[in-house]
Amino acid sequence: MRLNEHPILKFKRGREVTIYFNGEPITAHEGEPIAAALHAAGIRVLNYSNNRERPRGLFCAIGKCSSCLMVVNGIPNVRTCITLVEDGMRIEPQRGKAKLPKEAKPPEFRDAKGMKADIVVIGGGPAGLMAAINAADAGARVVLIDENPMLGGQLVKQTHKFFGKREQFAGVRGVEIAKILENEVRKRENVQVFLETSAVGIFQEGDEKLVLGVRKNRELIEFRGRALIVATGAMEKMIPFENNDLPGIYGAGAIQTLMNTYGVKPGDRVLIVGAGNVGLILAYQLIQAGVEVKAIVEAMPKVGGYFVHAAKVRRLGVPILTRHTILRAEGKERVERAVVAQLDDNWRPIPGTEEVFDVDVIALAVGLRPSIELLHQAGCQIRYVRELGGHVAVRDSWMETTVRGIFVAGDTAGIEEATTAMLEGKVAGISAALRLGIAEESWVREIERAQRDLEEFRSGPFGRHVAEGIRKLLAEVGGNV
Numbered sequence: 001m002r003l004n005e006h007p008i009l010k011f012k013r014g015r016e017v018t019i020y021f022n023g024e025p026i027t028a029h030e031g032e033p034i035a036a037a038l039h040a041a042g043i044r045v046l047n048y049s050n051n052r053e054r055p056r057g058l059f060c061a062i063g064k065c066s067s068c069l070m071v072v073n074g075i076p077n078v079r080t081c082i083t084l085v086e087d088g089m090r091i092e093p094q095r096g097k098a099k100l101p102k103e104a105k106p107p108e109f110r111d112a113k114g115m116k117a118d119i120v121v122i123g124g125g126p127a128g129l130m131a132a133i134n135a136a137d138a139g140a141r142v143v144l145i146d147e148n149p150m151l152g153g154q155l156v157k158q159t160h161k162f163f164g165k166r167e168q169f170a171g172v173r174g175v176e177i178a179k180i181l182e183n184e185v186r187k188r189e190n191v192q193v194f195l196e197t198s199a200v201g202i203f204q205e206g207d208e209k210l211v212l213g214v215r216k217n218r219e220l221i222e223f224r225g226r227a228l229i230v231a232t233g234a235m236e237k238m239i240p241f242e243n244n245d246l247p248g249i250y251g252a253g254a255i256q257t258l259m260n261t262y263g264v265k266p267g268d269r270v271l272i273v274g275a276g277n278v279g280l281i282l283a284y285q286l287i288q289a290g291v292e293v294k295a296i297v298e299a300m301p302k303v304g305g306y307f308v309h310a311a312k313v314r315r316l317g318v319p320i321l322t323r324h325t326i327l328r329a330e331g332k333e334r335v336e337r338a339v340v341a342q343l344d345d346n347w348r349p350i351p352g353t354e355e356v357f358d359v360d361v362i363a364l365a366v367g368l369r370p371s372i373e374l375l376h377q378a379g380c381q382i383r384y385v386r387e388l389g390g391h392v393a394v395r396d397s398w399m400e401t402t403v404r405g406i407f408v409a410g411d412t413a414g415i416e417e418a419t420t421a422m423l424e425g426k427v428a429g430i431s432a433a434l435r436l437g438i439a440e441e442s443w444v445r446e447i448e449r450a451q452r453d454l455e456e457f458r459s460g461p462f463g464r465h466v467a468e469g470i471r472k473l474l475a476e477v478g479g480n481v
């Protein structure tokens with residue numbers, strides 16, 4: 001179902017087009033991804049698992065898992081959460097092993113188009129946007145690529161106002177910050193932007209880094225630069241419980257994408273798992289969109305997010321059940337119920353405390369892990385650092401990894417917030433320009449300023465453990481926080 005009224009957002013939909021699902025016509029709008037159009041038409045099952053034919057639906061909605069793969073115009077394995085609708089598109093759920101149609105001719109490597117820059121930035125979230133802006137201001141020619149159809153990363157779905165300092169957009173909504181940063185990037189003639197373009201590999205070619213990109217699932221592009229900034233963000237975590245693959249179980253960010261970016265209601269009744277800031281903010285946003293939130297369950301003995309968010313949600317009548325977990329999802333082809341139970345001091349469910357919630361959506365807000373696949377493939381040294389959300393690339397205080405000329409920023413470097421992602425992006429952008437000898441020495445002062453702001457930001461209760469994680473990483477390269 002489509003949302004037409006919202007207290008904060010206005011949904012400007014593109015021209016109406018017709019797509020065909022299993023041969024049946026569906027009205028969609030230009031500019032929206034296939035999966036969003038299908039959801040608006042009430043279609044949740046997007047494919048069936050290979051071996052056991054279990055129904056699968058959308059999970060991350062940002063191109064980072066494989067739960068939305070479908071057959072589009074005969075081509076299998078299309079990520080329908082980031083592939084935009086086109087008039088006349090024919091879409092089918094994917095079943096079994098994917099096979100290319102006989103007549104399909106994959107693009108030849110030697111046909112790939114070439115793009116050259118000083119610095120290639122992968123990822124157009126707050127970290128990548130700030131990296132591109134600062135690298136460009138320091139004098140570099142920049143190419144910025146993102147696999148989603150719009151710039152802004154996670155910001156494009158955040159309707160709440162940010163905390164922090166004024167110069168770090170305190171009091172401004174995430175969606176607006178995304179627009180401000182995008183305008184800044186578009187203003188700069190030395191930044192070229194490629195959307196709907198996935199970076200699929202990083203290689204060293206002489207003095208240059210080669211990033212292999214795939215645009216709109218069709219076109220190969222070879223991006224070359226002397227330095228590279230990886231700002232690919234994070235991916236939502238999954239937790240084990242019975243039937244956790246049923247359509248209707250989404251990562252919290254996926255619900256925000258559907259609801260706040262494309263104006264599509266994810267369902268009518270939701271159970272949220274996780275009472276950190278993401279779970280709390282999501283509850284509030286669901287209520288804004290007219291969706292009932294039955295409860296938030298949290299395994300820890302107390303709420304993990306800010307008190308102010310929890311108080312707001314409680315005031316709206318949503319119970320937050322601490323020391324509870326989800327036992328299973330129930331339903332045939334989609335979520336129909338969720339069963340939760342209380343936990344004892346050893347984290348085991350207490351028999352007899354089971355409670356059934358009549359919901360059609362289960363939202364998992366159980367944390368993120370850094371997306372480091374490209375860094376790993378490029379040969380950067382990787383370490384597991386619990387405080388940073390999982391495996392991350394070892395890097396120095398200027399955000400350079402152990403592969404010279406490859407920098408990181410934002411959630412890829414460790415799970416934190418958009419504010420710190422922007423500051424790290426600034427450090428990485430300037431450092432890369434300095435490393436190439438493009439930026440003047442005076443830019444070092446800007447790095448130091450951003451580092452001071454980062455330090456200040458991390459001195460609060462939520463940032464302290466991140467600072468500890470960074471300390472561990474820097475110890476490996478002999479640097480300071």
Ligand SMILES: Cc1cc2nc3c(=O)[nH]c(=O)nc-3n(C[C@H](O)[C@H](O)[C@H](O)COP(=O)(O)OP(=O)(O)OC[C@H]3O[C@@H](n4cnc5c(N)ncnc54)[C@H](O)[C@@H]3O)c2cc1C
Nearest residue numbers: 123125126127146147153154199233410411417418419421
């Ligand atoms: C519900 C929610 C609420 C939040 N609230 C706040 C808040 O109030 N304040 C705050 O400071 N932070 C908040 N955050 C956190 C903040 O949004 C993230 O920390 C921030 O967006 C991280 O920025 P990033 O640029 O590192 O990554 P992202 O914003 O995730 O951007 C990464 C980009 O990289 C692109 N990408 C990934 N892989 C590839 C590839 N292979 N090829 C090309 N492109 C690729 C993606 O498409 C994406 O656009 C919130 C997050 C969530 C989910």
Ligand code: FES
Nearest residue numbers: 061063065068081
């Ligand atoms: S890749 Fe599309 S839902 Fe995750």
